[in-house]
Amino acid sequence: MEDHAIPPFDVSDIPFDDGPELRSPPHNYEVEQALLGAVLSNNKAFERISDFLLPVHFADPAHAEIYHACKTLIERGQLANATTLKNFFASNGNLEDLGGTSYLAELQSNVVTIINASEYGKIIHDLYIRRELIDLGEEVVNNAHTHELELSATQQIEGAEQKLYRLAEEGQTEGGFTSFADALAVSMNYIDVAMKQGDGISGVSSGLRDVDKLLGGFHHSDLIILAARPSMGKTAFVTNIAFNIAQSTKPGHNAEGDEVDIPMSVAFFSLEMSADQLASRILSSAAETPSHLMRKGELTEDQFEHVFQVSRALSNYKLFIDDTPNLTIPGLRNRVRRLKRQHGLDIIIVDYLQLMSGAPGGKSDSRVQEVSEISRGLKGIAKEMNVPVIALSQLSRQTEQREDKRPQLSDLRESGSIEQDADVVIFLYRDEYYIAREKPGQGADDSTDKFHEKLANHEARLDAARNKAEMIVGKQRHGPIGSVELHFNGEFTKFSDLAEEDQLPESY
Structure with missing residues (x-):
């Protein structure tokens, strides 16, 4: 019988793959030595790199220590060279750990020009990043492997995005001062645009005549807080503005370099309403068709055809809605960056601030602190994107306790730094809302005539306030405060200009 015995097992017979070659983190010690040599031989080289290069950016700990010593001495107004560094390190006893006197002398002999120092600094900084x-x-x-229960995968992504954004900010080496001449040139450009337009508007027009007169439009890098009590029409106001801007154009150039009118792009973050609900509201306002009839499908054939034609026209506008709940600042920042790259960006609207969440993994001590971080984040996004950001905000109930219920800056709910961060604070107020809820009853001592007189007075007050809204500017960093009256059509949730003496509102 044939022997089928299993041969002895030899580990060496198994092919072994030791995986990819182990790589050391990117670094360049020679460049670090050359840069330190430049600084030691001529301290003016430090001026070219001090704005962005820190000791932590060096890969070699000894080089980081030496650069820190140079930085300390130069900022004290002292000379930093091999001799002064020798005394500096001798006093704290770690000279030998850094290579001794001979290494400092060797570094100083690695002379590069001051011009090269800046480029070497950028290389060191890039390798650190x-x-x-x-x-x-x-x-x-x-x-991702730990499957942390307290953080979902989406939250981990947003946390990573936030850290990546911070790293991107650290990666900037071209910051620093802007010359007054350059700043003046930019300022004159905005003035020139306003002069050419001839309407006093240098920012993004709201599409509302009196609002633009008071604000001059919504300006780039501004954070505009729009606050009001519930039922005042905050969302209706910003959806009207979003629609007005989306149907506007601005001068630009096509791929061939020809001057053309470019449609304006609006980013609308709706944390309270779904995208389709918001779209229905905009459609109702644009088509001037009651939204409740649209929802219930009670339109006539003519009304439906009109709404359909309006929706076709609206579909071409660059109005982008994001209804992600519990949106964070890092999440919003990444979305608007992507939108600006793909479709351009002219304004950001957030409805509303208190529905946003803090940074994933953040540990704010209170909701007030968290809201303050959100408002600072929105201001940062306005500056980074160089577009206005309009953020809706709730007001505290203390307005209801006053006889005059017009809101004030102190009414901002969970304010923290909202008022401080905002460039403009706008309040919406409708007297009609409160008067309608103050309908008098007949008291025990009221005669019939007295009661009817009270009813007549109430009706007269209600008629005077009907379909009117007040936009109050409580803060404007670069302009006057004040208020303007607007027409409000609750049936279409539409704000428009009040009629001038010889004309009626557009909705009539």
Whole structure:
């Protein structure tokens, strides 16, 4: 019988793949040495790199220590060279750990020109950012493997995006001062635009005559807070503005370089209403068709045809709605960056601020602090994107306790730094809302005539306030405060200009 015995097992027979070659983090010690040599031989080289290069950016800890010593001495107004560094390190006893006197002398002999110092500094900084990217990538992988119950995958993504954004900010080496001449040139450009338009508007027009007269439009990098009590029409107001802007154009150039009119782009973050609900509201306002009839399908054939034609026209507008709930500042920032890259961006609207969440993994001590971080984040986005940001905000109930219920800055709910961060604070107020709820009853001592007189007075007050809204500017960093009256059609949730003496509102 044939022997089928299993041969002895030899580990060496198994092919072994040791995986990819182990790589060390990116660094360049020679560049670090050359830069330190430039600083030690001529301290003016430090001026070219001090704005962006820190000791932590060096890969070699000894080089980081030496650069820190140079920085300390130069900022004290002292000379930093091999001799002064020798005394500096001798006093704290770690000279030998850094290579001793001979290494400092060797560094100083590695002379490069001051011009090269800036480029060497950027190389060192870039390599540091690359090392941080590697660490962040490993952290993302490890966190994804841990399946942390307190953080969902989406929250982990947003946390990683926030850290990546901070790293991107660290990666900037071209910051610093803007010359007054350059700043003046930009300022004159905005003045020139306003002069050419001839309407006193240098920012993004709201589409409402009196609002633009008071504000001059919504200006780039401004944070505009729009606050009101419930049922005042905050969402209706900003949807009207979003629609007005989306149907506007601005001068630009096509791919061939010809001057053309470019449609304006609006980013609308709706944290309270779904995208289709918001779209229905805009459609109702644009088509001047009651929204409740649209919802219930009680339109006539003519009304339906009109709404259909209006919807076709609206579908061409660059109005983008994001109804993600519990949106965070990092999440919003990434979305508007992507939108600006793909479709352009002229204004951001957030409905509303208190429905946003803090940064994932953040540990704010209170909701007030968290809301303050959100308002600061929105202001940062306005500056980064260079567009106005309109954020809706709730007001506290204390307005209801006053005889005059017009809101004030102190009424901002969970205000924290909202008032401080805002460039413009706008309040909406409708006297009609409160008067309608003050209908008098007949008292025990009221005669019939007295009661009817009270009813007549109430009706007269209600008629005077009907279909009117007040937009109150409580703060404007670069302009006057004041108020304007607007026409409000509740049936279509539409704000428009009040009629001038010789004309009626557009909705009549």
